[in-house]
Amino acid sequence: MTKTKLAIVYYSMTGTNFQLASWAKEAAEEAGAEVRMVKVQELASEDSVKANPAWLAQKEREKDVQEATSDDLVWADAIIFSSPTRFGNVTAQIKNFMDGQGGIWSQGQLVNKVVSAMSSAQNPHGGQEQTIQAIYTTMMHWGAIIVAPGYTDDSIYLAGGNPYGTSVTAGRDGMVEDVEAAVKHQAKRTVEIAGLIKAGQ
Numbered sequence: 131m132t133k134t135k136l137a138i139v140y141y142s143m144t145g146t147n148f149q150l151a152s153w154a155k156e157a158a159e160e161a162g163a164e165v166r167m168v169k170v171q172e173l174a175s176e177d178s179v180k181a182n183p184a185w186l187a188q189k190e191r192e193k194d195v196q197e198a199t200s201d202d203l204v205w206a207d208a209i210i211f212s213s214p215t216r217f218g219n220v221t222a223q224i225k226n227f228m229d230g231q232g233g234i235w236s237q238g239q240l241v242n243k244v245v246s247a248m249s250s251a252q253n254p255h256g257g258q259e260q261t262i263q264a265i266y267t268t269m270m271h272w273g274a275i276i277v278a279p280g281y282t283d284d285s286i287y288l289a290g291g292n293p294y295g296t297s298v299t300a301g302r303d304g305m306v307e308d309v310e311a312a313v314k315h316q317a318k319r320t321v322e323i324a325g326l327i328k329a330g331q
């Protein structure tokens with residue numbers, strides 16, 4: 131059987147979701163998956179980015195990452211989304227990418243994709259769970275198969291106990307909770323479930 135294909139689709143302004151996506155990639159590759167880690171298109175003006183040193187630094191960090199396309203989703207057996215929280219919801223950049231998938235959605239090309247999601251917010255209760263649920267709402271419209279972590283591993287408790295998907299508080303000095311193990315567990319679990327579904331087809 132061919133390798134399970136995983137697309138990790140993220141947006142990151144200051145590096146948090148980039149780091150979550152990078153950990154997920156590392157773990158999925160360890161689990162034997164073929165991985166495309168891709169960023170969604172930026173919508174903000176160049177001037178806005180340049181005015182913010184942290185934002186500009188993230189652009190530099192991810193300059194070699196490919197931009198996500200519909201083909202990445204069609205190609206993938208599984209998809210992990212990672213989005214910062216914006217007023218209790220996903221970023222416009224992630225939403226814009228999702229809204230651009232009407233074509234492949236209408237052709238049924240998103241049906242039975244195995245999906246999972248991660249998020250961050252500045253405050254411990256700033257909307258991380260809501261952001262993940264917003265992603266899952268769209269996934270239901272796609273006919274995707276949502277694989278939430280639940281409480282399937284001790285790492286989830288250490289990361290703050292979000293059963294919907296790994297999330298983190300992005301504080302002034304970086305990530306507050308230690309979520310690396312939870313991200314890696316979530317990525318491996320997503321690949322594992324996608325592999326089981328692929329094998330059964």
Ligand SMILES: Cc1cc2nc3c(=O)[nH]c(=O)nc-3n(C[C@H](O)[C@H](O)[C@H](O)COP(=O)(O)O)c2cc1C
Nearest residue numbers: 142143144145146147214217218250251252253256
């Ligand atoms: C316009 C805007 C809205 C935001 N809304 C929220 C929010 O609702 N709750 C919160 O805790 N943090 C909020 N934040 C903070 C971001 O969620 C935080 O900077 C982000 O999770 C960091 O992820 P990144 O480093 O990958 O960009 C907001 C930030 C911006 C710029």
